[in-house]
Amino acid sequence: MNRILTIAKSEFLTLIQTKAFIFSLVLMPVLMVGLIFFMEYAEDHVDVDTRRFAVIDHTGTLYSKLSAAAEAHNQETLKDGVRTGPEFIPTLIDPAGRSVDDIKVTLSEQVRTKDLFAFIDIPADIVTKVEDAPTVAYYTETTSYEPLPSWLETTLNAEITKLRFDSAGIDQGLIAKLNTTTNVTTFGLVKRAADGTVGEAQEVDEVTRIFLPMFFLVLMFMAVMTVATQLLNAIIEEKMSKISEVLLGSVTPFQMLMGKLLGVVAVALLLALIYFAGGLYPVFTSGRWDLLDIPLMAWFLVFLVCATLMYGSIFLALGSACSDLKDAQSMMQPAMVLIILAYMGSFIVIRNPDSNIAIGMSFFPTMTPFAMMLRMAMPPGPPMWQAVLSVVVLIATTGLTVWAGARIFRVGILMQGKAPTLPELLKWIRA
Amino acid sequence: MSAISIHNVSKRFGNHLAVDNVSITVPEGAIYGFIGPNGSGKTTTIRMIMNILVPDSGDITVLGRPKATDVRDDIGYLPEERGLYKKMTVRRVLRYYGQLKGKPLAELDTAIADWLSRLALTDWADKKVEQLSKGMAQKVQFIAAVVSRPKLLILDEPFSGLDPVNAEVLRDAVLEMRRRGTTIVFSTHDMNAAERMCERIFMIFKGRKVLDGTLDEIQKEYAHDTARVRVTGGAAMLAGLPAVESINDHGNFQDVRLKGDPQAFLHQLVQKAAVQHFEITKPSLHDIFVRIARPADIDLTVAAAATTGGQA
Numbered sequence: 001m002n003r004i005l006t007i008a009k010s011e012f013l014t015l016i017q018t019k020a021f022i023f024s025l026v027l028m029p030v031l032m033v034g035l036i037f038f039m040e041y042a043e044d045h046v047d048v049d050t051r052r053f054a055v056i057d058h059t060g061t062l063y064s065k066l067s068a069a070a071e072a073h074n075q076e077t078l079k080d081g082v083r084t085g086p087e088f089i090p091t092l093i094d095p096a097g098r099s100v101d102d103i104k105v106t107l108s109e110q111v112r113t114k115d116l117f118a119f120i121d122i123p124a125d126i127v128t129k130v131e132d133a134p135t136v137a138y139y140t141e142t143t144s145y146e147p148l149p150s151w152l153e154t155t156l157n158a159e160i161t162k163l164r165f166d167s168a169g170i171d172q173g174l175i176a177k178l179n180t181t182t183n184v185t186t187f188g189l190v191k192r193a194a195d196g197t198v199g200e201a202q203e204v205d206e207v208t209r210i211f212l213p214m215f216f217l218v219l220m221f222m223a224v225m226t227v228a229t230q231l232l233n234a235i236i237e238e239k240m241s242k243i244s245e246v247l248l249g250s251v252t253p254f255q256m257l258m259g260k261l262l263g264v265v266a267v268a269l270l271l272a273l274i275y276f277a278g279g280l281y282p283v284f285t286s287g288r289w290d291l292l293d294i295p296l297m298a299w300f301l302v303f304l305v306c307a308t309l310m311y312g313s314i315f316l317a318l319g320s321a322c323s324d325l326k327d328a329q330s331m332m333q334p335a336m337v338l339i340i341l342a343y344m345g346s347f348i349v350i351r352n353p354d355s356n357i358a359i360g361m362s363f364f365p366t367m368t369p370f371a372m373m374l375r376m377a378m379p380p381g382p383p384m385w386q387a388v389l390s391v392v393v394l395i396a397t398t399g400l401t402v403w404a405g406a407r408i409f410r411v412g413i414l415m416q417g418k419a420p421t422l423p424e425l426l427k428w429i430r431a
Numbered sequence: 432m433s434a435i436s437i438h439n440v441s442k443r444f445g446n447h448l449a450v451d452n453v454s455i456t457v458p459e460g461a462i463y464g465f466i467g468p469n470g471s472g473k474t475t476t477i478r479m480i481m482n483i484l485v486p487d488s489g490d491i492t493v494l495g496r497p498k499a500t501d502v503r504d505d506i507g508y509l510p511e512e513r514g515l516y517k518k519m520t521v522r523r524v525l526r527y528y529g530q531l532k533g534k535p536l537a538e539l540d541t542a543i544a545d546w547l548s549r550l551a552l553t554d555w556a557d558k559k560v561e562q563l564s565k566g567m568a569q570k571v572q573f574i575a576a577v578v579s580r581p582k583l584l585i586l587d588e589p590f591s592g593l594d595p596v597n598a599e600v601l602r603d604a605v606l607e608m609r610r611r612g613t614t615i616v617f618s619t620h621d622m623n624a625a626e627r628m629c630e631r632i633f634m635i636f637k638g639r640k641v642l643d644g645t646l647d648e649i650q651k652e653y654a655h656d657t658a659r660v661r662v663t664g665g666a667a668m669l670a671g672l673p674a675v676e677s678i679n680d681h682g683n684f685q686d687v688r689l690k691g692d693p694q695a696f697l698h699q700l701v702q703k704a705a706v707q708h709f710e711i712t713k714p715s716l717h718d719i720f721v722r723i724a725r726p727a728d729i730d731l732t733v734a735a736a737a738t739t740g741g742q743a
Contacts, residue, residue: 006530014518241514246575248483249508249585250531252500 003251007259008266015230015267024226025271029278048083051148054091054107054119056100062122063092065159066152073151086147093119104139111141118148122156127163189380213350213377215279220304220370221343222275223268227312228332228339230264235319236328244413253410257316261402265308272304299376299387306394307369310401311339317405320412321425342367349374353382362390365397404429432495434459434583434614435480440489442475449475451638452489457616457631462609464629465618466716468724472638473618474511477587480616481508494583504533507581507613511588513572517561521552521571524560525578532579539578546574549607550600566597573601577608584608586617590624602628622717632716634723641723650713656689657718658696661708668704672696679718684708686718 015021057063070088077085093103100121107119118140126134136156138149165172192198238244247256283292314335322328345367349358353375361371362382372390375382411428435457442450450472457463465473478484480491482499493499499506515524522543529539547553550570555563563571569592577584589605590598602624609615619625625632632649634642642649656676662668666680669687674696679686689696693711700706714722 002533003531006527010527014516018518238514241517242510242512243514243516245483245510245512246508246514246528246572247531249481249506249510249576250503250528 003255004259004262007247007251007256008261008263011234011260011263012266015234015264016270021267021271025274028222029275047086047147050087050089051117052089052091052115053117053148054093054110056093056095056103056107056119056121058124059122059126061163062126062156062159063090066090066155067092069155069159073155088148088151091116108139111139117142120152127160127167130164210350213374216300216373216377217343217346217350217370219272219275219279220300220307220373221339223272223304223308224311224339226268226271227264227308228315228335230267231260231312231315232319232328232332234260234264235316236322236325239320239322239413240324248413253413254406256413257313257320257406257409258402261309261312261316265305265312268308269304296376300373302391303369303373303394306391306398310365310369310394310398311335313398313402313405314338317401317408317412317425320405320409321428322412338366342370346370346374350378353378359386362386363393365393368394368397432459433457433492434461434494435616436490436492437476437480438490438492440476440479440486440491442472442479442484442486448638450479450486450635453635453638453640454489455633455640455643457614459614460609460612461630462605462615462617462628464625464632465616465635466620466622466625466632466642466720467618467635471724472635474587476635477510477585477616477618480585481506502583504579505582507576507579507584509572509576509584509586509589511591511618515560515568515571515575518559520557520559521547521563522556524571525575528575529578532581534579542578542580543574546578546604550574550604566593569593570597570601573604577604577613580611581613584613584615584617586615588619589617590619590621598624622715622720626716634720636724642719646716649716649719653714653719653722656693657712657714658687658689658693659708659710659712660685660687660700660706662700662704662706664704669700672699672703674699686712686714688722 055063055066067090070090073085074087074089077083077087093107095103098106104119104121107116110116111118118138120139121137123134123136126136136152138152140148162172165175190198238247244256251259280292283289315332318331318335319328322331345361348355349361349371352358358371358375359382361367362375364371368390372382372387372394376387381387407429408425433456435455437453437455440450440453441448453472453476455463465476467473475484479486480493480499482491482493490497491499494502494505496502516527519527525543526536526539529542530536543556544553547556550573552567552570552574555567560568560571569589573586573589576586584605586605590601593601598621605615605617605628626646629646631645632642633640644652660669661684666678666685669675669678669685674689674691676688676690679688687696697706697709700709
């Protein structure tokens with residue numbers, strides 16, 4: 001045990017002194033926060049261009065309504081003299097005796113020379129024909145640009161519907177009134193207090209529903225990725241610089257594997273803890289003390305430790321089977337898929353934490369820590385037996401991967417040359 | 432008591448029999464040399480002694496225990512494939528390796544300082560390993576193996592790739608360990624070093640034990656049939672004599688391997704040329720090594736070259 005700790009300590013100290021660690025400590029949060037700000041900024045500020053488009057209006061009535069709507073839209077997106085959205089400027093095309101095809105060719109040319117951004121062709125029977133309704137044709141060079149066509153669709157639909165209601169003699173205001181929607185607001189559960197009164201249930205907000213689980217998810221994903229890449233690199237460096245056999249003169253392969261695993265897992269936990277402390281900062285400043293859920297944090301720690309140990313031993317075993325970084329890249333792909341799968345699967349869990357698929361994922365070992373953590377973070381959380389069972393599954397799997405990893409490690413650590421195939425790896429485990 | 436005893440040990444890798452029924456006993460306090468061509472089973476034998484590989488059959492006892500792993504802390508091991516953590520300082524690497532042998536830091540620091548000064552590395556103690564030259568790194572690796580004051584020291588090719596000065600320094604260091612009472616096993620290609628340092632020599636060839644004994648015993652076994660001669664006319668005069676098996680021409684003198692009685696050879700020689708020097712010699716370890724390990728087809732061409740007076 002002492003030797004394991006000696007190795008773990010050396011691994012830990014070596015890692016936290018590397019530039020990469022200090023880099024990831026400082027840079028990762030900066031990058032993440034930066035990315036969020038950038039995306040918010042970009043969403044508001046990028047698309048402020050003027051989009052001129054021509055309208056061929058065969059109905060003769062829709063253009064004026066469209067033009068008025070565009071004017072309204074342009075006013076709406078102009079806040080305090082600053083554009084926050086694109087400006088839409090329509091032009092009505094006067095056929096002047098030309099055929100529609102001629103007009104389209106001319107307009108296409110204008111789009112190509114950037115005088116226009118797009119043009120639309122509104123069929124004459126668009127309002128009157130309800131069955132097999134004709135479509136409005138939208139022509140552009142920039143087919144990937146969504147805001148204009150989607151605005152056109154919304155606007156034209158509203159106007160056309162209004163015209164249809166009018167011609168049928170129905171008051172649309174009445175329809176809107178009758179169509180008033182009923183909201184469903186999410187609350188937590190209600191308890192009867194000691195004095196017999198029933199307390200006001202708390203409205204569940206975005207933070208507890210989405211932000212907190214996401215925070216745990218990202219933290220765990222980051223820790224697992226840190227462990228995976230660090231261990232893989234460490235073990236391959238050791239093989240390439242031929243250190244392993246020196247160590248095997250002093251410790252068993254199992255001690256070596258456990259030492260490295262614990263050292264790197266400690267680094268990942270330290271990293272997670274530092275970020276976690278960073279995450280607590282907004283809790284303190286915003287006074288949302290209700291977010292400070294101690295049992296939940298204890299669960300998080302359990303899942304985090306298990307996840308890093310489990311994935312760590314998988315990557316350690318893979319690393320020991322490779323002779324160089326090139327081998328490692330191809331060997332790590334399947335294991336990487338497991339992590340990505342668990343991460344992607346987590347979004348299914350967030351959307352529907354009590355669905356059968358989410359419950360299934362909670363018991364699929366490589367997904368357990370992610371899926372179960374999320375479910376626990378989202379009220380009301382899974383039943384206790386599921387939480388306990390998932391931890392049992394996870395601990396059993398972690399034990400198994402560490403054991404199998406040590407078996408592969410024992411053979412792989414002295415091996416040079418060609419990377420083994422999967423059947424060969426299985427043979428090593430059984431050997 | 433023997434430090435290592437290997438009894439009828441075999442190890443197979445796939446279809447290749449790497450070690451074939453080998454038995455040796457390393458007495459306590461001895462320097463034991465393992466020699467043999469590349470791929471003959473030296474490293475496999477050493478790894479089995481270290482219990483890094485497990486023999487398919489046979490028994491190994493190390494320091495009185497059936498597994499080296501039970502007495503790991505008393506064994507210093509310098510494998511053939513050896514490296515150091517490049518980013519660590521020399522001192523930290525040595526401390527780390529010593530701690531893995533269960534030694535307290537205080538004891539280690541004294542030993543580290545002592546060995547660094549003995550091997551002229553004191554100035555490099557706080558430099559990173561990546562700054563060391565190859566020879567220096569090899570000396571640091573040696574210190575890593577001995578810093579825990581092992582009772583048994585196993586060195587796989589400790590001198591390979593060293594310049595003569597550093598090789599000499601390391602040979603002295605090995606002898607120093609021996610003076611301190613450590614049993615030493617080392618494998619080498621350097622027959623000179625083996626001849627000078629080892630009390631007993633074990634040669635393995637194609638997995639089988641072909642030599643095992645003191646240098647004297649081994650040389651006696653091969654001594655009767657070698658003569659060193661100098662005659663007017665040189666090697667050409669020796670060719671074709673019936674008693675000659677092969678000739679190793681050194682220019683000014685020739686080592687002649689004989690088929691029969693040296694006296695008969697001398698008799699034949701006197702009749703053909705003027706003999707300036709005639710000596711029945713012990714073959715060098717190098718000659719014995721080459722004689723055993725030379726592939727059969729090369730043996731023929733050498734014999735052919737010898738008959739035309741060429742150099743073997």
